[in-house]
Amino acid sequence: MKILVFLILRLPCENDFIIFNGNSEKIEFYAPSYLKEFYLNVEGLRDFELFLNGNFYGKYEDENLYHTIKLKNILKGNKNLILIKTSEKNNFKITLWGSRFSWFYGTFHIHTTYSDGNYSVHEILSMINDEGGHFAAITDHNTLQQCYDTGFHRIGNCEPIRGTEWTSDSGHANCLGAQGAETFELFSIRKMIDDATYRGALVQINHPCDDELGMGWTHYPNLDPGIDAIEIFNNLIWFPKNGIKSDEEAVWWWHNLLCQKKRISATGNSDFHGYEPGGGPLKAHSAVYASSNHPDTILKRIKLGYVMACSEMNDSRLYIYADTNGNGIMDLIMGENIIINQGNKNIKFKVEVENSDLFDELNIYSSQGLLYSKTLFGGNYVYEFEKNFSYQDTDFIRAEIKNFLGYYEDATNPIYINYPDYELGPCSLSITWQVPDTMNNEGTIYLYLKNFGLVSPYRFSIFAMVDTNEFHITEYQNSGPGIGEVIYNPNFYGYEILEWRGGFEYNVRLSPDTEFSYFFKIIPRTNGIKSIYTRGVADDRIFIIDKEPKEGFLGPDNEKWYKIDLYSVKLKGYSKNNSKREKIKIFDLTGRAREYKSNLNNFKKGIYFFIPENKKLKKKLIIIK
Secondary structure, X not given: OEEEEEOOOOOOOOOOXXXXXXXXXXXXXXXXXXXXXXXEEEEOOOEEEEEEOOEEEEEEEOOOOEEEEEEOOOOEOXXXXXXXXXXXXXXXXXXXXXXXXXXXXXXXXXXXXXXXXXXXXXXXXXXXXXXXXXXXXXXXXXXXXXXXXXOOOOEOOEEEEOEXXXXXXXXXXXXXXXXXXXXXXXXXXXXXXXXHHHOOOEEEEOOOOOHHHXXXXXXXXXXXXOOOXXXXXXXXXXXXXXXXXXXXXXXXXXXXXXXXXXXXXXXEOOOEOOOOOOOOOOXXXXXXXXXXXXXXXXXXXXXHOOEEXXXXXXOOEEEEEEEOOOOOOOOEEOOOEEOOOOOEEEEEXXXXXXXXXXXXXXXXXXXXXXXXXXXXXXXXXXXXXXXXXXXXXXXXXXXXXXXXXXXXXXXXXXXXXXXXXXXXXXXXXXXXXXXXXXXXXXXXXXXXXXXXXXXXXXXXXXXXXXXXXXXXXXXXXXXXXXXXEEEEEEEEOOEEEEEEEEOHHHOOOOOOOOEEEEEXXXXXXOOEEEEEEEEEEEEOOOOEEEEEOOOOEEOOOOOEEEEEEEEEOOOOOOOOOOOOOOOEEEEOOOOOEEXXXXXXXXXXXXXXXXEEOOOOOOEXXXXXX
């Protein structure tokens, strides 16, 4: 493992947008509105003043000759002017860059007067906005009524997220983004996960290791299928085990799950009720790397792992990056998965610490254990290292910071290496079909969609597709059990595609072992072997939780499809001749034996092969009536 240590901070990633790179003291630039954040890197100056659009922005001094400045009050969609004033005559370098993503701060676990909190919905959202937060999942115990409060709306920069804390003897969990006003049953973890998925929610386990207070997760240390995230940081009030904060145990449970090849996200949350001493609504919180703070965007980024768990606002921050193509520019951030298809590959990692405190401890882990540890002496710090991985490796790299008392300050979600897909289930789709062996004029195709999994998806669809040069769809089922709507595209890059959508607004459940049937009719355009294609998909409102097939024909929509062969024939006329009435064995074009016959009177029209019992030679036989 090759190690490099630098006292530098924050360079643009490969997918960021470089606006200016040079050594001018005056930079005039247009700020695209699609960029969320703007940064200015100044290298080579110890002492300078910065002005933005004619206003004094700040005075900067640094013996390390390197500064990263996050620019606020940029005029998006307009021209901006940066001026740098310095008495130094040495050469310097300026890099101005923007990013489509930004870090949004908030909590996925907080309470109001709708359960056991001291503050109203409006007060909570106002407090979080005042602290610099961007989102808050209001998760009162066993109720969603707070989501219908008149104060449940954006306040300043803070967006509310629908949620409820499922509070039972089996443990506590947040159902984030749940649709509807009904509460969740309290008797079974399995039923809660099923209903949450069915109602479009992600499931986060809360304070899983607080067994001493009767709030521990019943199935700990196992992970129930269908769980989307684990709360590893909680408010400082929870010291159940001899005064030791349960975060330590939660972090190591999560770490061990990662070692078991589970791609499970970790979050930090305040669990604020309003009476915690020394705590606020963002005392512990999550930082989410996203393009916006829209609730669905934030929830999706949680599931994908673009999350940093933090213990304090206005304290240290921790970032991890990877350079996968060896060009010296970081291109991946926490939550990403690096796939190595063959051989070995060197990956360069960078861990950045912002605003550390005296005697903070930086630790970097992989599935093999601790890779690096460093006691920090305040301020900013960057650590870079290289590690070689094989295509056979399954590994991860994550980082954390503890303070001098041993309490967690920050923890990144990992960058993964060769991990399997996210566990977006556990729905398990199965597609079966009924097709004719041969087809002359119009034929009917029956499709059956069934769920063998443990939960009902929020939505589900089944698709059928044919090549426009081979078939034409003449009719399809447009109503029936489970159908929300049917979408027909008569020409999508040379294919006709049908989609039957079901389960809108959790009105129809694709419960385990429930089966829905669909049909469509097609006419062959030419003779010979042709194919139709089908696939199914289920989601939990934000994520796809199952797809069938997982492998198969790659269609024009870049999705995998089942390929089903059919045999089409158009006949003008034929006279049968089997005067010898010899015993023959009939095969269709799949090679399957159809039946024994001494004559051909009962055969349907189509293309067949026959083998006389006393001959080895196959002959084609076309039969019509």
